[in-house]
Amino acid sequence: MAKNKQINKKNVHILARFRGWIQAAAALLTNMHLPNFLNGSLNRGKGKYACVPGLNCYSCPGAAGSCPIGAFQAVVGSSKFKFSYYVTGILILLGVLLGRFICGFLCPFGWFQELLHKIPSPKLSTQKLKPLRYLKYGILLVMVILLPMVVVNELGMGDPFFCKYLCPQGVLEGAIPLSITNEGIRTALGTLFSWKAFVLLAVILGSVFFYRPFCKWLCPLGAFYALLNRVSLFQMKVDKDKCVSCGACAKACKMDVDVTRQPNHAECIRCGMCMKSCPTHAICYQYGFGDLSKAKEISTEKKELKK
């Protein structure tokens, strides 16, 4: 039995095998300015011209770069611009190159929710809550794009509605560490902070019982990458010759995806749980242009025709 498990592990892609370590390293790299947590200051380095791939507040003392959602709203809500080509360009490039691999491997808040889900407790299925997945697209459209663009003051500046009213990362990574070391910030926290702390608490509690509730239902960054997941160069491939249709992969998937039906489903975060559960090793990662599984099928068909 133990030998079988070892064989299974060896057959799983190295990325999926070491996913937890990759997530930890990504969270550390995204927040690499650790001494800032002690002195309560923010990093002012040039790295903040660029956006990090995951949801990570730029008011976190350790943040190495800018949060893409915060950066988009900062540009859209400024008096100079009404749309951010810069951040949209970065997000399109990241989405096409990696898709929701970013959610599964590189997002610090996704990793945080996964760690909470490891706390022993009854684990609840989200199969029947699938319609809630569409909420995140509404949040992306309304709170991130439309409201900062339309609801403006006399100077033409709009609020970052998502960051202000919904994002729990600002409290977790910004308000909590900064208020510990800075009395001025501590005394300035009021009703808005209480609301956002409530949202964070709800996400924390939800994450213990559900797998990644914020990623599934609320995250606008996940929604953007989900839109590009089908055309991402990072793809899942199911070898139909090897697949025995046992359904083990669909059962193992905590994002409620049946990889055999739609290998590049919008909700697939490339975590590799399906690969680990597959008894015939029919599922693997592939990287490149085009639909690689179909490209292989066409080339084998051509070879057969030549024979």
Add this chain to the structure above:
Amino acid sequence: MVFKKAAVQVLLLLAGIAMLIFGIWREEAQTVFSKAIRLCMECVGIG
């Protein structure tokens, strides 16, 4: 189908690069930077 998907991928990558360059040209990166190096009041819940 294979080539159609590849064409979409190439087009999106080119569009992403073009948008990125256009955004840098009209100094959006400066706006991002100046917001990111200061405390974001809305993000931390001050308002």
